[in-house]
Amino acid sequence: DSGVTQTPKHLITATGQRVTLRCSPRSGDLSVYWYQQSLDQGLQFLIQYYNGEERAKGNILERFSAQQFPDLHSELNLSSLELGDSALYFCASSVGQTSGANVLTFGAGSRLTVL
Amino acid sequence: AQKVTQAQTEISVVEKEDVTLDCVYETRDTTYYLFWYKQPPSGELVFLIRRNSFDEQNEISGRYSWNFQKSTSSFNFTITASQVVDSAVYFCALSENSGGYQKVTFGIGTKLQVIP
Numbered sequence: 234d235s236g237v238t239q240t241p242k243h244l245i246t247a248t249g250q251r252v253t254l255r256c257s258p259r260s261g262d263l264s265v266y267w268y269q270q271s272l273d274q275g276l277q278f279l280i281q282y283y284n285g286e287e288r289a290k291g292n293i294l295e296r297f298s299a300q301q302f303p304d305l306h307s308e309l310n311l312s313s314l315e316l317g318d319s320a321l322y323f324c325a326s327s328v329g330q331t332s333g334a335n336v337l338t339f340g341a342g343s344r345l346t347v348l
Numbered sequence: 349a350q351k352v353t354q355a356q357t358e359i360s361v362v363e364k365e366d367v368t369l370d371c372v373y374e375t376r377d378t379t380y381y382l383f384w385y386k387q388p389p390s391g392e393l394v395f396l397i398r399r400n401s402f403d404e405q406n407e408i409s410g411r412y413s414w415n416f417q418k419s420t421s422s423f424n425f426t427i428t429a430s431q432v433v434d435s436a437v438y439f440c441a442l443s444e445n446s447g448g449y450q451k452v453t454f455g456i457g458t459k460l461q462v463i464p
Binding site: 268274276278321327329334339340 | 394398445450452453455
């Protein structure tokens with residue numbers, strides 16, 4: 234158990250729907266990262282939060298949004314879902330914000346299937 | 349701009365063979381960190397090793413070894429006497445401080461299959 238908790242583990246929904254993925258970081262970690270893993274795309278960085286504030290954005294679609302709450306858990310909201318959004322969504326956490334040395338600890342992922 | 353290239357998308361080896369996973373990176377920074385993560389079939393990424401840009405010493409941990417060469421911008425990973433449990437997707441990653449935040453770029457991953 235990495236200490237990073239993601240729910241739900243699996244989610245099947247229909248096109249046009251909206252889902253929320255939840256992540257609780259490892260105890261003591263202030264940074265949360267969201268990644269999308271599609272079949273042939275590797276790990277695509279979506280967004281990063283540090284202590285409740287957005288710090289960096291990657292290839293995140295406008296239909297997607299996220300936030301980090303005061304208790305440091307984070308939610309990734311995916312709306313107007315399309316078939317191409319089917320993927321494994323990972324949350325990772327790290328202690329700090331700026332150091333490149335921080336090791337990212339990953340959760341088990343949330344597998345989203347859009348039908 | 350940061351870039352990580354893992355040219356080998358899939359590798360198959362027979363158990364007990366040695367195998368090397370290649371990783372080539374691009375960066376303009378002088379201070380950066382390199383990582384390898386393992387993603388077994390269960391799906392969760394597991395941290396294997398971290399190297400900073402000032403430490404070119406090779407590292408060995410059991411059957412795993414890593415060769416960092418700044419001259420060729422490479423950080424290759426060798427598994428000696430491979431085992432079926434080594435079957436996984438392996439990701440190389442480059443991490444830097446970019447504009448006040450940690451920017452991590454992953455390679456596309458190399459899927460290793462170890463055949464019994």
